[in-house]
Amino acid sequence: MEHAPADHPKIPQGKTGILIANLGTPDGYDYWSMRRYLNEFLSDKRVIDYPSWKWQPLLQGIILTKRPFSSGANYKLIWNEEKGESPLMTITRDQAEALRVRAHEEWGDRVMVDFCMRYGNPSTQEVLDRMIEAGCRRIVFLPLYPQYAGATSATANDQLFRALMTQKWQPAVRTVEPYFDRxxxxxxxxxxxxxxxxxxxxxxxxxxxxxxxxxxxxxxxxxxxxxxxxxxxxxxxxxxxxxxxxxxxxxxxxxxxxxxxxxxxxxxxxxxxxxxxxxxxxxxxxxxxxxxxxxxxxxxxxxxxxxxxxxxxxxPCLNADPDHIEVMLNVIGDNITGWV
CATH class of the missing domain: 3.40.50.1400 (Rossmann fold)
Structure with a gap:
């Protein structure tokens, strides 16, 4: 930016972002937290593809009246009370932190690692905005699903693309193919x-x-x-x-x-x-x-x-096991070629 005029908006140095995405989690196991989460999840056309005129009255009138209670009771059984969050949130954060360490060992400060959730928080939009603001002009997007399905991998990609629609200057993006047979x-x-x-x-x-x-x-x-x-x-x-x-x-x-x-x-x-x-x-x-x-x-x-x-x-799932982190790093390495 040394040749830019003084009043030119500041542009951070370009980085490559590594964004992993998991399914999502309610913010709590109380009725309203569960209802918000289930409403977002069960309103996704990739998950339930029935016509809205048929599905939404049933969802809003019956399912979301009763299901938040039963689902909330199930979440309460496994809730990480110490951190005030679901195990999925705890584990996904651990995965991102472990991946961040390995990615920085491989590529230094040229990369930024973060995680988002398809449903609930942290939202794809929120994290994508943060990464772009930090200077990520290229992003490798890894939905944490080994096998591809429209209701998992595809809807995660959909949400990323929707978030990109709000950007004046979109970064280059690479979505990762499933790794079920690696x-x-x-x-x-x-x-x-x-x-x-x-x-x-x-x-x-x-x-x-x-x-x-x-x-x-x-x-x-x-x-x-x-x-x-x-x-x-x-x-x-x-x-x-x-x-x-x-x-x-x-x-x-x-x-x-x-x-x-x-x-x-x-x-x-x-x-x-x-x-x-x-x-x-x-x-x-x-x-x-x-x-x-x-x-x-x-x-x-x-x-x-x-x-x-x-x-x-x-x-148990592979979670933040070092072997799993290496798999994730290798998948990203295959997709980050030419960017770092």
Missing amino acids: PDYIEALAASVTRALDGNPPAKLVASYHGMPKRYLTEGDPYHCQCQKTSRLLKEALGWDDGIIDTTFQSVFGPEEWLRPYTVEHVAELAKQGHTDIAVISPAFASDCIETLEEINGEIRESFEHAGGKRFTYI
Whole structure:
């Protein structure tokens, strides 16, 4: 800016931003915090694609009257009371901080690392504005979903693009493709299984992925196929025989048929068949959250035990494990080429 006139707006030195995005979290487990969060989440056309005239009266009139109470009670069970936030917020912040350290080791102060949430706070708009104000003229955007789905990766990208619409001077942006079959990601998953089981593999390892309506698969969403491939590659990395890892889907919502088998039913069936020692892993989640800490360790565990199951081991998500941070760094490294 040495040749600019004195009254020219100040422009910070150009940097490359690294922005990771997670699903989101309510600000609290009280009724109104839960209602605001659920309203934003369940109003997303990528999540619920019914016509607004049909869906919104049901959402506003019935679902958002009752569901904030039940969802809030579930969040209360896992809430990080010390920090006043959900585990997803705590873990995502830890991931961003660990990634920031590694990114600065690799690229110095030429990069800026931050995180945002698709729903709730910190919002994509808020964080993008902050990064641009700090001088980020190029941004690598990494939604924390190993497998691509319209209701996860695509809606995160949508929100980024909407935020960019408010900028007079838009930065260059690269969105990251899914990393469900990257060797380093599969190795990190396999290492987490080995650590958690301490050399004692169960009769069955259930790989439970977040569900979606079966209709989305027939409409072209690749999520189901990518989940199946992740499970197959995990089995190969562990050196296990066919039949030990089962792929299932959880978090069914609404009247439609979703991807099957449903985890909550499948674990009960396993127990009835005599598989009383199982472990469950969630390869679609980069961070432990309500679906893993409460649903798997609560509803799904209870389904297994009530059907006669004896030993239920939940294998945590990769979270801020150093192996996972290296995967994220490698993914970003592949996408930041030529910018730093």
